[in-house]
Amino acid sequence: MSTSFSVFDVLIDRSKMCSDKWSKYPESVIPMWVADMDFDSPNCIKKALNQRVEEGVYGYTHTPKALVEAIQSHLVKRYGWNVSGTHLVHLPGLVCALHLSVRVFSKEGDGIVVPGPVYYHLTKAPLLADRELTSVGMLVENGRWVPNMAELETACAKSNSKMLLLCNPHNPGGTVYTKAELLAIHKLAEKYDLIVVSDEIHCDLILDDLPHIPFASLNEDAANRTITLMAPSKTFNIAGLGYAFAVIENSQLRQAFNKERAGLIASPNMLGLTAAIAAYEEGQEWHQALLQYLAENRNLLAERLSATPIKMLHLEATYLAWLDVSALGLENPYQFFVDAGVGMSDGKDFGNANFLRLNFGCPKSVLEEAIQRIESALETHQAS
Numbered sequence: 171m172s173t174s175f176s177v178f179d180v181l182i183d184r185s186k187m188c189s190d191k192w193s194k195y196p197e198s199v200i201p202m203w204v205a206d207m208d209f210d211s212p213n214c215i216k217k218a219l220n221q222r223v224e225e226g227v228y229g230y231t232h233t234p235k236a237l238v239e240a241i242q243s244h245l246v247k248r249y250g251w252n253v254s255g256t257h258l259v260h261l262p263g264l265v266c267a268l269h270l271s272v273r274v275f276s277k278e279g280d281g282i283v284v285p286g287p288v289y290y291h292l293t294k295a296p297l298l299a300d301r302e303l304t305s306v307g308m309l310v311e312n313g314r315w316v317p318n319m320a321e322l323e324t325a326c327a328k329s330n331s332k333m334l335l336l337c338n339p340h341n342p343g344g345t346v347y348t349k350a351e352l353l354a355i356h357k358l359a360e361k362y363d364l365i366v367v368s369d370e371i372h373c374d375l376i377l378d379d380l381p382h383i384p385f386a387s388l389n390e391d392a393a394n395r396t397i398t399l400m401a402p403s404k405t406f407n408i409a410g411l412g413y414a415f416a417v418i419e420n421s422q423l424r425q426a427f428n429k430e431r432a433g434l435i436a437s438p439n440m441l442g443l444t445a446a447i448a449a450y451e452e453g454q455e456w457h458q459a460l461l462q463y464l465a466e467n468r469n470l471l472a473e474r475l476s477a478t479p480i481k482m483l484h485l486e487a488t489y490l491a492w493l494d495v496s497a498l499g500l501e502n503p504y505q506f507f508v509d510a511g512v513g514m515s516d517g518k519d520f521g522n523a524n525f526l527r528l529n530f531g532c533p534k535s536v537l538e539e540a541i542q543r544i545e546s547a548l549e550t551h552q553a554s
């Protein structure tokens with residue numbers, strides 16, 4: 171397969187695709203919110219899907235051995251992580267696994283520790299299940315968002331704390347945790363005997379030359395207390411096909427998870443399975459080109475925003491920039507930029523209304539237009 175960067179420059183009209191992203195705002199607003207890119211998926215995925223659709227007969231389907239092998243090979247190649255096929259749990263999405271984990275591994279009133287601002291399902295999962303959400307602040311250290319470790323220890327030490335929900339790479343903020351940082355977090359999980367759910371859905375979207383370290387791969391104890399959640403959906407833009415997987419090495423935890431899952435959470439559908447095999451087996455070249463394109467978009471955004479009062483820390487991973495707009499003194503920053511024609515995610519949904527999250531997983535020309543709209547809105551605001 172040959173891929174040139176121009177595939178990411180192509181403008182695709184998604185207005186008639188029932189796209190969540192493109193249905194939220196009127197046509198005059200560029201949607202830059204939900205974590206969904208405006209790029210076509212790689213040809214290898216389209217080819218595999220077409221082939222499967224052509225075959226016809228769409229009955230119940232189990233997970234092919236080829237997918238288990240493709241995942242194992244992906245985890246070894248990218249992270250040096252050897253995972254047994256029996257430790258994988260195949261799922262129709264990652265969010266259901268977050269919610270299910272909270273319900274299986276804790277009981278009403280138990281404390282769930284969550285560093286944030288963070289992707290809102292990590293905080294919603296404990297709240298919807300009547301658990302006590304123990305939020306832990308994040309602070310900026312050496313230009314990166316990291317959990318406040320003193321606060322984290324206090325939270326973990328609470329007598330009702332049972333679980334820790336981690337997002338690595340972090341959404342929003344894009345931190346790729348280092349081994350030292352992960353070991354420090356693990357030390358607390360071990361000391362206070364917490365089950366860890368590590369949402370690693372963005373692990374294949376690292377824009378710098380940094381390794382992703384699966385939390386469960388740190389050591390034997392981490393492997394024993396961790397539910398790792400991963401998916402090809404963000405990386406290959408196939409979220410609508412509904413496929414994710416969990417790695418649960420501890421057989422007691424895996425059995426408990428599977429027991430509650432049975433009958434409640436559907437198996438992944440065959441098109442999701444088909445796409446996942448193609449992505450992991452054949453998508454590497456496209457993936458590399460994507461990372462380069464996203465890094466260029468990140469750099470463009472960072473450079474242009476550096477001339478404005480909006481603050482953006484260096485983003486190590488994801489295509490979701492976390493923008494501090496507090497210096498603008500706006501009453502409703504989210505609405506201000508929607509009115510200016512840029513529909514970002516409201517920081518309030520992640521835990522801080524002084525921030526906005528901008529999705530730059532789009533053609534450069536679209537990003538340029540959005541930046542221009544932001545700059546014009548700022549000029550008008552500053553002049554008023």
Ligand SMILES: Cc1ncc(COP(=O)(O)O)c(C=O)c1O
Pocket residue numbers: 204205262263264265266289337341369371372401403409413414
């Ligand atoms: C950290 C994180 N976890 C999970 C999800 C969604 O997972 P899924 O679509 O597989 O339910 C997202 C989507 O934005 C995310 O950013």
